[in-house]
Each structure stands twice: as structure tokens, then as C-alpha cells.
Amino acid sequence: MIHHRSLLSLVVSVMLTGLSFQVFAQDTPTFSRDVAPILQQKCQTCHNPEGIGPMPLMNYQQVRPFAALIQDRTSKRIMPPWHLDPTIGIQSFKNDASLSDEQIATIAAWVEGGALEGNPADLPALIELISGAEWQLGEQMGPPDLVIKSAPFDVIANGQDQWWEPNVPFEGMNKERFLKAAEFKPSYPLGKKVVHHGHAVLIPEGERRQVALARYGVGKSWEIYPEGTGMRVPTSGSIAWNLHYFPVGAEGPGDVVEVGLWFYPEDQPPELETAGEVMFRVDGLKGMARGQDIVIPPHSYQVLQGTHRLDSPAVIHSYRPHLHMRGKVMTMEAILPDGSKEVLSQVNKYNHNWQISYIYADEEKPILPSGTILQFTSVFDNTANNPINPDPEQWVVFGRRGVDEMSHAWVGITNLNEEQYTQAIAERRARQETLRLD
Template sequence: MKRLLVVPILLACAIPLIGAPADLKSDSKPVANFTLTDTTGKKWGLADQKAKAIVFAFLSCECPMSNGYIPALTNVATKFAEKGVAVVGIHADPDESAERVAKHTKEYKIPFTVLRDPTHAATAPLGAKTTPEVVILDEKLVVRYRGRIDDGYSARMKPKATVSRHDLVTALDEILAGKAVSVPETKALGCPIPDPVRAAAVDAPVTFYKDVLPVMQNYCQSCHRPDQVGPFSLVNYKQVAKWADTSLEEMHAKRMPPWKPAPNPLLTGARAIPDEAVKVVEKWIAGGKLEGDPKDAPAAQKFTDGWTLGEPDLILEAPSETTIAASGKDHFRVVVFPTNLSEDKFIVAMEVKPGNPRVVHHTLQLVDTSGKARALQAKAKPKADDADHGPGYPVSMGWGFLPDRSGMVGGWAPGSLPKKLPDGIGQKLPKGADLCVQFHYHRTGKEEKDRTKIGLYFAKTPVTQPFRTIPATGVFLSIPAGEKQFKVDSSWKLTEDVTLYRLSPHMHLLGKDIELTATVPDGKEQTLVRIPAWDYNWQEQYELKEPMKLPKGTVLRVRATYDNSASNPHNPSAPPQAVRFGEQTTNEMCFVFLGVSTEGKATRLITPNGPLFGK
């Protein structure tokens, strides 16, 4: 199954819950005493605590949302310590050993007390269901708040552009001021805390080794295995059983494995789990998640750890490591890779190998012959207190300058595999040109390092048809503030015959959907690519199964929708502001880049076909 990434999944193996959860709606009695053990082996009893308030934060070693909130919890612990508030972390997953929790606490530099609760002695009476969820007890040990830390997410793994309410801090301020908590309960988003083990059905025919492991191997393990982008592994029985229930939820919602285009017979590489495979997982869960006989297991899946297409002709490596801080907004950075070529070459394939797959969310590549990116990199002077630092220069989604988009050489996202162009076709890489890579880094809750490599494969036979990238642009000037359904509709006409190989849609945060169609002369309109639910976090280059001939006069039509309303959780402005077309984070864009070859000599392959602002 990634950013990717990567979806937190339900922990499913646990010990039966003990006691009844606290109820904020009934006024309440103190939480009954419980005793747990911290990471040093020392006993910690609730009745022994003397504090004006205790914040219990439910944590997980694997849940990316839990790990991502550790810096915020650390800040709360530091800020409120002198006010008599104690922050206490609780790990409620029985599969997380004392050694693993201790290692996690040290790795993430957690300064507050961390406890293990494998029997749910505290989890049940505190009523926690999710990591990260917080529960606040007042000095009388009565539950005063339960829920999220803030409203930074609109859904699981869907961060909002802005945080408008800091629920935990607000509740603590109100408690310390002697006030009632204005919002005493909210819904926490993240990874569900393990449920009790269900009794296995005696006659359940579906087992892990015989039936479920092949599903994991074929559709999930490319990302969910050690040292890959998936935040947890789905390799053995215990791992798959733990994450089973919400794995199924993600399959039903078709969020995992991630593939954004609508079904399209033209495209290759679609990541999808067949309905029959999903039903296998359903039956396995319903039957009690039987392990079965290890002798029934298929051979372990073999993955290529080296370069997919063999040793590249040129390997470019970042000059030094990039450091990504533990917390903050996602970081965008452009790094210039000088090619130092003494003669022109033609690129037929490219592979991106992240040094740290946990943080490299996606990349965009650009050939730059102007020297502008190199100048910006030379000019960039990191400050001593810059948490994010390394080679290159920080940007806000764009490149820091207006690039020649004909130099685009595709994008990379986890799971993308390089594909060579046919003989006789290649994209020109002029001598002395730079390859600029825009990195989208995301946070993990602790400081991370990355040093990525780029592999280039050059044409071995003469190139007779140059490969080029042409932008079909959805044209607009400004998206009005508050506009929920802003439509873009622009048409372009090809001035020469071309052969199409790949497509790369591109929008920013306000995008809702985007589509590119082609209408050949005297022909019907055909959809080349359609993204019905745009997600900036999943930008990819989509390859055609077979090259497509598009004759001169073909009309390319770009249609897209934007949501610039306050109800859009990805809106970077609160309240919404008018958004202009442009390179910055708070600007918007609308492109579908087409990778084509042509036998002609024209410098411009498309021209406007009537009004560009729609009908």
C-alpha cells in the first residue's frame, strides 16, 4: 500500500478492556486509581500524583499522526510545567514491548513521563480510543476534557492548511482559571487503539499464510516494508493482524493503495486492489484473523533494492544532507544537481532514489539552462537558527523563478517506477545544464536527514524524434474569495503531429478536480486523464500503456474546479482571500503537462483554440 504516505491503520490485537470509560456528560466521580510502569521500570500510580491538572496523551510507536504531535505535546509539557500541570504519555498497544517504548521515547526526545498500559488498566477508565488522543484530569482526578490536541486535521492524515483552534491548550487555560471547559469533548483523529481480540470462528476457512499474505505481497508491501515510505510494515502475521481493520477501511474507501486518476484504459501502472482480494481480507477479519500453517505461505516477495533499470549512465547525488526538523508545515526545497556534461545528451529514463523514504513525499524535476536556480542556490544563506537546512534553497511549492516548463522531466512519488522511452526518442539534456529537483518533505515528529540520488539513462542510438514537455494550461486570473465551485475551462490546438507518452496534472491546495480531453479533427472527445478528487500530496506522472498519435489540429481541453471557500480545510487563508494564478503557496496553478515526441521543428506545439477562459 504511501505520504505514502502513508495511512495510519487500526491496531487490532489487544487485551479485553477493563472497567467503564469516563463520561463527560455525567458529572463525575474521580477516575479510579491505577498503577502502570514507566520506561525505566518504575511504578507510577494515579493516586500518588499531586498536580493541578494531568494530561494523558495516548501514543503509538508506529502511528505517524501520533509521532507528528510529539513536538506539540512537548511544548505543552514545557509551557505548563511551572503552572502545576503534568503531561503523561501512555502506550496502550500490548504488542509494543517495554524495550521498544523506551527506544521510541529516547528517539523522539520525549521529556515527560511515558507509561505502558498493555492491559488497558488506564485506557478503559479514561475512555481513550485513538492515538493521539488526550484526556485531562483536574486536581480532583475528574475528567474535564477528552479528544484531539488541535483542529490541525480535517480527516485521518489530511492536515489542514491552518490551525484555528488549539483544544488542549484552551482546555488547560480554562481549567487553571477555574472555569468550565467550553468544549469538553472533541473527536480525535489518528490510529485507533487496539480493540479486544475477537474469538476465532471454528470453521473459518481463510487464514493469513494461505490467503491474506499473498494480498499483502502483491498490493501493499512495495511501500509497507522495512525502510520504505510506509510508516509500518505489513510483512508478517502480527503486523498485518494489528493493522487489519483500518487497512480494510482504507481499501473500501480506495485510499490505499493510492491512485488518483479515474479508471482509464489508456493508463498503465494503476495501483488498485481487486474486489476479490478485498473480500479475502474481509472474510479473514470476520473469521477471527486466523494465522494458519506457515507451510502455506508463498515465497517472500523480492524487491529491487538497486536501480530498477540497471546502473544509470549518470548518477547525481545531493552535495550534502538535508536536515528536516521534527515539526512545522511541510517543507519545499529546490536542490540544483549540476550535470557537468561536456556534450549534449538525450534522456530516455530517470529514477529518483530518496536517501530517506520516510520524509521524501514527492519530487518534481526540471532541466534548467538559464542558471537562475544555480544563482538562487548560491545566494541562499541558511540562518543559524534554521531548523530545516541543507543544500539548495527553500521555496513555496514553486521554483523561486519562472521556469521554462518545456524542461520538465516528470515527477516522482513513492511506488513510481521508471520507464524507458522507445529507441530514437529522448529528451535533450544540453551540455552544462543543471537538473533542478523540487523536494516536498513531510515531518515525522523527529529530526530527519535525507540525501537523495538521481539516476539518468541516456540514449544509446541516434535520437530522431526529440521528446518534449508541453503545458496545456487552464487559464484564469483570480479565484474570488469564498467561491466554492470556481470553474476553469481552456482549449488548445496542436500545431503539429505528436505522439503522447505521459501526462502530469498540476494544481495547488484549492484544486478539487482536473481533466484533460483530446478531440482529434472530425473525431469525438476522449478523456486522457481525470483526477476526480485532487490531492496536492499525490502528484504523479502517468504513463500511457501505448503511445498515442495525436494529429495536427487536435484540440486539448483542460477543465478544473477550485474551492476557495472557508469550508475547504486545505485553504491556506483564513478567512479566504482572492487567489491569483502564480508560483507561490498561496497562489494557484492549472496545468496538465504532456510528454510528447514530434518529427517537426516547431518551437511552439500548441496554440490557443478560441477563448481560454471557458464558455
């Protein structure tokens, strides 16, 4: 990898150490020139002094002691948290956090070459980190059109998990609007550490539907619907908050969670209405084992499968597997009406600590005909090979606790009619055609 500044550092190192280092200086990556830019781009949003990462990785002094661990976690693709199998299925996402093979190789070569600092003059300019107090979508979307707030909760320092489920009236809208994006924002810094997961669901007045404005878990704080797609939000109703607080040794009276909402302009509603994330069970349902019947013997594996037929064409915009500590893999495949089968996405390094929503790029999101079967496959690993298995001696069954298991997927999906489907396919073909001609 040759950068424009490498010549300078080459000259410097030749001056300092003699000619024999010439090749070495050019080939061995240094922190300042090669590694710092990667950390800036892919790690420092969490690994900063106030972030959720356990240690800051802002400068050489902070990074050097972790060099070997960083090589280990990045080469295994455990860090950054992006647990998707890069060898199969769709690979273009709006929120891709992963390292490229080249970046992983650069980090490895840097560690193997002695984790050198290099020339501090090669360091990239500091980037401005978005503080946890700000909206992560702010830069892209501007300030939210409406902010809703949970009722205050007194966070305790120590003790059991706490559930806080207040109902708060929803107001502030004088017209029905279509949601374009939403972000769930715990307080900062305390809330970011103690709010483990949660959601804000709007129950419209006099309607039976539920409008899930935002669902949150570590690794998932926002949602942007595809262009031309939105969720219909009524003028009034009540927000059912469901917040899971996890004490971490610090008290915080009157803690409030906010959700920021961005809408389509009033006079430009989107063509497509979405229900947002829909739950797909991965457990057989029809006569096979059910989620409630998960039974994994000690030191063994279990595979569960769930199939769901789409009764209309649909677009899929996101995929978020949900398993617990023994869950390792969840694959989402489409069996098309012509019998062909395609893996859409596979998460093969699932880690329960992270709830990552894989949000497809608009150009590659699956557009599926009516009659498609979505087939999901979960694999559970209750052996000692699973590093987050708390106890491979246990029988594991279905349940809400992390040591029990679950098996479902949250899929962002929008149903289409036949005309919309034909149009969506035609638009995609036209786009691909343009790309070929370019």
C-alpha cells in the same frame, strides 16, 4: 477463489474444527493464503519498517489491527495511491499500482469473515524488497549510465520548509546523447522523508532550451520514455536543482540528492525527440478565469477549464494533474478534428500529498492528429465533504502554498511530423489486427 493450497488448509481445518466448517474454510479468505500475496505485491514497497507508509504491513500481527482501516482505504481506492477513475478513459499504464476489483473484494471478504490468519504454511515466499537506497529502475534497466548529484544541504530537524536551489556544473558526457529513462533518488532513509518534491533541470551551454532531466514528488520518482523516444541531452551545461525540504524532526548534515540517467546507445539514437513533461494550464486563458484568478467561496465548488490546440500531431506518454488541497478531479479529453470527443484520463480522487504520473503503456498511449484540442477540466471542492480540506470557511485563491490553489497538468508529450504520425497509426492498426487474429 480456489488456490492449489486450499485443499490442504481445508483438510487441516476439517481435522481441527469438524465438518461443519468445510464450506466456511473454503469460502472465507485467510490472511496467509489470500491477503498476504496482495499485500506483498501492492503494499509492502511502502508499508515496510523503513518505507514511507506509516505502518509496516509485513505479517499477520502487524496487519490484523489495521484490518478494518485497510478494508476502508482499499474499497474507496484511496490505497494504494492511484487516484485514477477506473471506469473511464485509458486503463493500461507502465506504473499501475492499483488493486483489481477482485483483490478489493478478497480483502473485504477477509475482513468481513473475521480477518482470519489461516494456515501459516499457505504464506507466499517472502519477496525481496528493493531498498530505498537502490535504484527502483535498476532491476529493469540495470545501473544508470550517469549519476548526477545535488550540492550537499544541511537538513535541519525542526522549522519552516526549506528551499535549496544550487547550480551544479553538468559534466561527464563526451557526446550528445538521448535520455531513455531517469530516476530521482533522495538519500536513504532521511532524504526519502524530508525531500518533499524537487527537480533537476539542465541548462545547456550556449543554448536557450531547458532539459528537465527529472521531476520528483511523493509518488513520482522515475520516468521511462516510450520506445523509440528520447530527450536530447547536451554534453555540458549547468544543472539547476530545485529541492523542497520539509523538516521531520531529524537532522542530516550534507544531504545529497542523486538523479540516475539511462541513455539510448550512442549509435542507436531514437527516432523521436521529446521535450518530456510540458505544463498545460487548466484555467481558461482566453478571456475566462485565469489560474491567478481562482476564487472559491467557502463551502462551495469551482470548475475551471483549459483548452489547448495541438499544432502538430503528437503522442502523449504521461499525465500528471497538479492541484492543491481543494482539488478533487482533473479530466483530460481530446476533441478530434472530426468533432468527436474522447476522455483520455480522469483523476477523480486527487490527493495533493501524492504527485502521481500516470505513464501510459506503449500500446495504448494516445496518438493524436494535428488540430486536436486537449481539454482539461479541474473541479475544486471547498466543502466539508473534502476530507483533506483544512478549513471550508476560507475563501481560496491562487498561490504556491498548499492552502492556496493551482490548476495545471504536466503532460509528457512528443510532437510528430505528418509522416511519423501516419506511421505510428499504421503500426498501431497492424498490432490491433494481430491481436484480433490471435
